[in-house]
Amino acid sequence: MRLLNARSGSLLALCLVGLAVSTTQSLAQPPTEPEHGLDAETFGTLWSGDADSETNASDAAALAHIVALTDVPFDSPPSAVEQWNRGDHAEYPRTNSETVIVPHGVGQVDRRNIKDAFVSIFAVQPSTRALRSDDDHPLYVGARGQVLAVVDYRVREMGYDIVRGHDVPWRLCEDRVVAVRLLVDGEEVDRAYRTSRPTLSFAGLAGETGTEHTLTVEALLRTTLSDDIRHPHCRHAPVSAWPDGGFASGATADDDLTTEWLVVRDSVVVTTYDPAVPVSRAVRSDGEESIAITTTRPWLTASLGETTVQSRWRLYTARDPRWDRLDVLGDSSHASLASPAQPLQIYAFPSRSTPRLPTAREVGTTLVEPPTLPEHLDLPVATEPYPRHPTVVAHVSTPSDADVFVTGLVRGSNATIDPTEVEEVAVHDTALTLAVDDANAASVTLTATLRDATTGEPIRTDDVGTLSVAGQDVETNASGVATVTIPRPPGAVTARFDPAPWWTADTAFAASSDTVYVRGTKLSLMATLFELALPAGAFLFAAFVVDRATGLRVWPPWRGL
Incomplete structure (x- = not known):
């Protein structure tokens, strides 16, 4: 329950306005110091796409200094992204009933008393957004994960009562986020109570790999105001934990009590991801072996014993620009500030490099134009069309009873393929x-x-x-x-x-x-004999000259046979 305190609310609003005035309207910059338990080296690799600043890196250690000036690609999903997001999610600015802080561009919902209400998904993790092309960039998630969200709103205190025809001194009795729930394709899978910074979990998304699902976060908000003269002590109107039928808003009122509730929503479409790719093994008569990996979804590495094949896909991490700027809203105030909470996202992109193994190659017939990376990103993205559903073929020297271990784009989404699941092909x-x-x-x-x-x-x-x-x-x-x-x-x-x-x-x-x-024909036969005799005659003449000039006794060449 959030308690109304006019003085503290006004003070908070003034502080936020002052902070907003002191910030520029340009794009927010990443933090300059490690937080949330990250070391300097790891911290410096997370902010690809930000304007490189030598000033920010001047006091860092040698490697941290270098990575702070460079966009760093990853060969595997870094766990530091989730660690950072959990820390920043907890530090999103908190308000009271008079002020709301909302990410710039996020839509708000108004009712009579509840104003500027919103819920916004802060992060889905672990997840990786695959930039396959300019118009194809699915958000891949594994079998289980979490959704971090932010909820906020403010309360407009009532004054004039249209029924009574005069001002009424209303007291704010109740002001709370009743509950927040997560739905997968409309079905509830998790719920949290009385929190404006919920962390909700999902698991076992239905359907085959590549199936799209809609994750929706719904927040139920409720306020109760009471006539301060008739009822100087607040009383509360009972409301069920969740409105029947999922109605978006509602209100109840009598002469001295007004209760209003509102449901706000935010959604994101995710795609299930599993790197368990089909693998074939070819065995030739000379003992040479090859493997082929063909799949409709990208992967990072495939390992067979001591042999590791690296695909063309690489990763980078960058902050979500939708959270760069926050709007601070009150009854009669509106200001902006650079966001102190900046969620990170892992991105995958096709690189210019084909598979990293001298004996590996990538083949495919259907080509797709590579994506255009955001401005300021300096990464080796593919510049020419690349196979959309490639087959990566590599020569290996691993025993046929070895497991195949595949590293996927989403952290924790790896696959171990048993040798019995590998199709063996005899090459005649x-x-x-x-x-x-x-x-x-x-x-x-x-x-x-x-x-x-x-x-x-x-x-x-x-x-x-x-x-x-x-x-x-x-x-x-x-x-x-x-x-x-x-x-x-x-x-x-x-x-x-x-x-x-x-x-x-x-x-x-x-x-x-x-x-x-x-x-x-005789002519062609003579021509062939001449072609053979000319180099042979030159060799014999050279041997004769060497024998006579040096006395090495190399003539005739067949001596001693």
């Missing part, structure tokens, strides 16, 4: 042979035969890969044979089989190639 070696069927001065006809090197079965290329002869694509038939006629080349002809990606094919194959020299 292929045997490709190319033969000349006919040749003349203008053209040459060749036959390419493609078979499984292990089973000898013919391979039809229409759905397992691409076969090219002298750069021209051809298709083998059910017998694994393709015949093609091409203009006669000056020398050799090469055929190459490029298989479909092993992680998409029903049967995976390895690449193979073959080369033949085109014969068929």
